Structures are given as structure tokens and as C-alpha cells.
Amino acid sequence: MAMITDAFHKTPLAAPQLTMQPPGGKTLVTLPNFFQVSWPDRGVLPGELDTLSAADWFGMNITLKPELNSITYSFGDGSTVGPTLNLGGPYPSGDITKTFDEAGEFQVSADAVYTGWVSIDGSEWIEIPGTVAIAGTPERVSVKTARNSLYLS
Template identity: 40%
Template sequence: MARLGHWLALALVAALAVAASPMALADATADTDPGGARITITSQQLREYAAANLPGVEGPKYEYSWTSYCSKGGPESADKDPWCDGAVTACTRINTSGPGPAVFVWRKLTQEADGTAVTDGAWDRLGLTCFPDLVPGRAGALTMAHILQAFHDTPFSTPYASIQPVNLRTLVNLPTYFAAAYPTTGYQPGEVDTTTILGFRVEIRPTATSYTYHFGDGTTLGPTEDPGGPYPDGAIRHTYQRTATYPVRVDTVYSGQFRVNGGQWIDIPDTVTIQGTTSQLQVLEAVTRLH
């Protein structure tokens, strides 16, 4: 009985060690996201499916396919587009290490283990995975890894500080108004960058998530969602106490949305920070003259 208790204790310690390991959680066989999606098929399982399907390997052979996490149809349904918000968030809300989108994996028997061909095999849904590019026969599938790379490759517009008073001159002890502005070069918030990836038309639409204002005198404001504005209603204001020339800028954190082949817009689960262009603001002192 003591020996049994000893082995049970060892097994419990081992199980807790595996559960606590980030690597164990990274590709777990049954992770569940807060939205209820249960990721049941790992990258290793998909590689094993592919290896078992190779010519010369003994055993039954299968045809594999997938359908979208958001689709209600089977592999032969026309509704197979994997790009929906739920398919993306199902893989980003939990640590599966898979790029997504989440897809249901299906297979049907095409050949018995003895080599007999099967022509009337039924589709069997195996489970959900975040590795659509590893589903046998689906090499080259578009994944979130491609989308995120395209997002980071977007030539974002570099912001600069629009300032009032104008002409990069202001006065000490006078509230100076700042706003985020963008040049015509690059893609600014709301504009759409279009590219082609693996034959798919991918559109990236940047969104400004937050701004950080650098006033050049050692003070900053942000991150804030406020893009600033002109006198008299702009909320981003700063008053300089000394005359000098100050390097000022505004940095922007971009998030964004994407869509594939004209489908629905989906939030991108990532951000990019773009440092703004520096301007030299001259702070002067008002001089009163008597005539």
C-alpha cells in the first residue's frame, strides 16, 4: 500500500509539472478558449495523419479536408471560407502556438488497409485545429501568420505633430495645442493596403489605437486615444516654461483589420508602433514695446 501511495504521489507531481510547462500548453490536445472553441487536433497529430497517408505505408488511406469554424456545412458545402472573426479569435484567445484560423478537420476512407478502393466513404469530422496549413493535402493554405506578416509589412504613414500657434513658433506660458497628423505618403488610419498572398486578395486597413505626445522638454502625454485638435477645443495642450527650441513628435500605435477576397473585415490581433517625425518647435518670449 505504501509503494502504491509512493507511485501515485510521483504521478501527481509529474502531471502537475506537465500542466505548468508553457511548452506543454503550447500545443495541447484539448485547449478551450473563453468563447467555447475546443482545439482538439495538434500539429503533431496532423503530421502523423500525413505520414500515414504516404505511399508504401501500411494501413488505410484517407482524403482530408477542412471547413471553417464558423461554417455549418461539411467539406462538400460551398461555405468553406475559413475567414471569420470567430475562427481567428479561437486561436488567439488561447495558447495553441498555431497561427490559425481555426478549422474543422474532416476525412473519409478512400482505401482499406488491404488495398481495396473505397468509393462511398463518408466524411468524418475529427475535430478543430489551429494549423490549417498542416491538414494533409492543404499545403500552402493562407494562415494568420501570412496576415500578420502582411500587416507588419504595411508601409504605415508616419505621423507628425500639427501645432498651434502655427509656423513652429509659440510663446512661454501660452497653452500650445497639438494634434496627430499624417502626410500623404504611406497608409494612414482608414486607408486600405491591398496585396496578394498565395493567390488570395488580402486587404489591410490600419486603425490608430493610441498616441503618445513628446513635447521635447522631458514631458510626454500618453498613450491616449485622443488624436488632439486645434484651438480652442483640442484636448492635447502643453505650456512651456522656458524659451528654447524643443524637438516634438507624436507616436502612433496602429492596430487594424483585414479581409480576404472581399469577405468580412476581421480585427488583427496585433499592433505596430510608428515613431513620428520630429519637428523643432521654437518657444519665444513675448516682448512688449512702447511707441
């Protein structure tokens, strides 16, 4: 099982991509921001089967299946949400939200933890011991303050 665990750790698992609303990496203090994780086109996705080369495994057919164990959202100000299986969502129904209390520049990210399963020559799925952590790409968020002004014409 050690070789399979090692192969699972070397599998190019998909890194979560974080999107935010409002878009554009700019927001205002006290404005609710909605976050959502999606998966890129590259890398092995949660639930996707990854078949290893039989030539590398003494003729055995080895199939790995990663499973999302958790996502942790980090907002760059010391606050986090998770670990959770919640992928968030867009405004107004998304339930991974963050309201920044202060202006500043923040790095927000979502990191994934995977567990895995293996099938050897078509056997039933066997759980692979341990987990694999994949860091998402940090996104910069600029939080500004707004002032109201009343102008009479």
C-alpha cells in the first residue's frame, strides 16, 4: 500500500479556483462578498478516475479516485471558513461570505484536502491511508472605504 499511497501523493490533483462577487478583486468595507470554488480544466478532479500505467505497476491495472475531503477558505485577515465541503456560490444564494471590517490589501484563497481510493485490477474500492493537501492560488482583494456626500445643485 505504501507505493500506492506514494502514487496518490504524486497525482496531479486539481487545485481549487476561487472566484468572488463582486468581481474584479475590489470591494468595500462592510460589503458582503460571496465566494465560490470551481475546478480548473487541468489536474485530476474530485471523483475523476486516474488510471496509472500498467507498465509501471508490473502489469496490474491501478485506478485512483480522489475524493474531496474539505475546503478551507482563508481571507487574508486571519479569518477562515472551514474545513467544509461547501463550495460556496454566487450572490445572492451563496453561503460562503466575508465582510471585511477594515480597508487594505488581502490575499484570499481556498485550499483543498483530498482523500483517495484505489482499485487494483478491477477490485472493489479500497481507501488510501492519509490525505493530500492542495493549495489554491491566492487572489488579491483590495478593500476600500467609501464616503457619502450630499451635493445640492
